[in-house]
Amino acid sequence: MIRHISSTTFPPKDHYGVDILPLSFFENADYPGSPPIECLVLYKKKTSLPAARESFLETIRHYNLFSSRLIMIDENRFALLYCTDGFQYMVLPPLDADAAHISIDDVRHMMRHVKTLPGEPLFAVTIIPVRDGLLGGISCSHAIGDAVSLMLFLYAWGCIHYGNSFSKPSTQRLFSGNPVDFDTFDSVFAPPVSDLHETIRKRAENSQETTRYHRREYFSDKRLAEMKNGATSENENYRLSNNQIINAVLLKKYHNSIMPGTDQIRLRIPINLRYIHPDVDPLYIGNAVFSAVIGFSRAEINRMSVYRIACRLKEAIAKMRNEHYVRRIVCLSKFGIRYRGDIFKTLPPYNPDTDILAANLTHVNDLESLGLGDDVGRILYMGSTMQTSFTMLKEKHNRLFAEIRSRYPLESPTTTHGTAEVP
16 A cells, blocks of 8 residues: 655645646546657757757756656645656667668667656657667657647757747646756655556556557548548538548458457547637647547447448537537646546546547647758657557658557558558
8 A cells, every 4th residue: 555645744735836736637547657658750950969968958948847757745646746857868879871761660669768657757858860860769758748748849849959939838737946856855755666556557567568569551642532522422411531531441440450359449539628728728738638439339330331430420529629518627727737527427438448549640740740841850650658549640741641559460460661551
């Protein structure tokens, strides 16, 4: 059992918003022990290693959530601690090859990976020089932010490094004080993994032990246009997005191999509150999403057309993407977004045996879409924290693709650079 933290040991409430930021009940339930978000970025412009490090440190000073460790402030309650050693920066020996000829999987194994556990740094960057630039491997705990937050950080880092202006992050969830020395905190705030709640300990162990399979599927503009025309001809009321069509195709094609042991499958699609909730700043740094949950039976997926599946996705998302609904479940406090607990009693937690997370990152995954231009760099890899997922991404010239991840082998060989076209 975890020792109860007495207020006489340390008065954390005196530090809230200064160097301690409590997590919401939603974050406490989902993020401790979970794997990090990870991506691999290629910066093409020639630059020195000292200049890259200095621009990174300057970015950290703006985005101080990325300089944090996780601490326990009460039994099964966690918080972020703004800390001088809350991030890691590592430079590896150069690789004598262009980035296009380097195995992404090999580079990922070389990266520093963070753990979302008490006392652990929550953000790490690994720099690897290559012939045509610098590879940056980023490992970021989900406790400090979602994928949009990470993209905003990378954008600012590039702007600072190349001397360009950028919009400063929102102050709606940032520390107001100076970072502290983690060693000055009593060890009671960083219990070992063996002392943690069984759910968190198993989550951390499973993230290390689970074998994951992945595949990349490309969707040409021509194919997507044909499918949209088909949807319109089947029912003129179908005004479907690329993302809805791609999700429907992937669900129909992969549900048997990804979810072999269940007859009920749920697709969870994150909804970004930054563009819906009127009180949430577009530059909010932290977790600003909730999931639309759409259920299907296996028989329904097999029977329904791609267009009909996509239409159900559209209808379910539309019910949640409105100001009235998000105001019922979310409010903004002085510590950031807070979810109202009674609403989530009716929403099932993520279950890797039945749930697939489908994330749309087509608008934020490449540096060109963030205004830096393809001559500066591009994102080579974007990982998922979930064991089963579809992640929609975009390369230059609007070339869309999806990364499919599963705990079970997929029907075709795993590939990182595959060019399979969806039939």
